[in-house]
Amino acid sequence: MKKLATMIAALAIGGTVHAAPVPAAKQELVNRVLQLWHPESIGESMLQAPVGDAVQQARAVLQGRVSPEKRDAALKEIVADARQFMDQNKPLAQASAQKLVGTTVAPLLAERFTDDELRQIITILESPVKKKFEAMVPELQKKLGEGVAADTRAVMDPKLQELQQRIGMRLRSAVTP
Template sequence: MKKFAVLALLVWGTWAQAQAPAATPSSPAKKELVTKVLALQQGAIEQVAQAVVERPALQMMQQASLALQTRVAPDKREAIAKKIQEDLNKYAADVGPKAREQAVKLGPSTIGVLLDEKFTEAELKELIGIMESPVNRKFAQMAPEFQKALAEKLVAQSKASVDPKVKALEQAIVMHLDLPAPAPAKPASQLLGAPKK
């Protein structure tokens, strides 16, 4: 009896799917609107690709920074840090453009499909109007300025409370890893090449 019930459910489910209306194909006008939104969002799509490329590099940079402080002799740190930075720059220059190009190519089959499914033609027209408005463009152009202003204030106001916690975290990690304590940091004047007295 159970087998019959399962079989009946499967047959009914298949029949119900066959009776469901097929997705209506998009009109050429709607496809054109989706293409326009994708073109207007190309910069954002490329930024997503760049972030994906940079994520592993930033993680490696953090690990390398810790290793430099804990495992490399102080007199060799600067030279090794430069070599690591050169490798990271080479990686970003090699992988970044390819990833951005691939992201733009994937836009229609990912973001474009979602735009087509979730937005009506009227909504897409309204969205394009917003994206193309001079006020929106001005606001978008100011984003780096906004970020810089906020970051500078945030660092200035939180440095005194965050720095000791970063040092405590670093010491705890070093202790957990059973590594030698990091060498004391050089004063900024020495790092910047100030004349020695």
């Protein structure tokens, strides 16, 4: 009955169901992959991108147009608004992804991977080495970022300042009557 409901739901959202019902053992493997992978985080990522872009655009617009004190105060408020927006809307995006994963991602996993391949994916996702590496990624990114910044600062800072000035001039000419 649940498989029939899944097929009907897939048809209702515009999908087509071509595959035969997934055997229970394979569906359990697919479910385990989904549990370990956390695809609901995709909804949050999709929400973060435009919010981050909006904050970056605001920062660019304010740069050079207002005093540093006003700029910093405005950015502080903008960032607070962005965080509040994320806090309020993240649950909706995550719930939507969670709701749709069974009719979008799960059938693809079942169709394109064998039982043995799904077991291998599970082994990878459960790997203590993978978890250790993922826990270390922020530190690795920070160290690399610091190194790149130090290595390129002398060359990049003047170029970035020039770019910011050009953008500021373009913004001023665009908004000046």
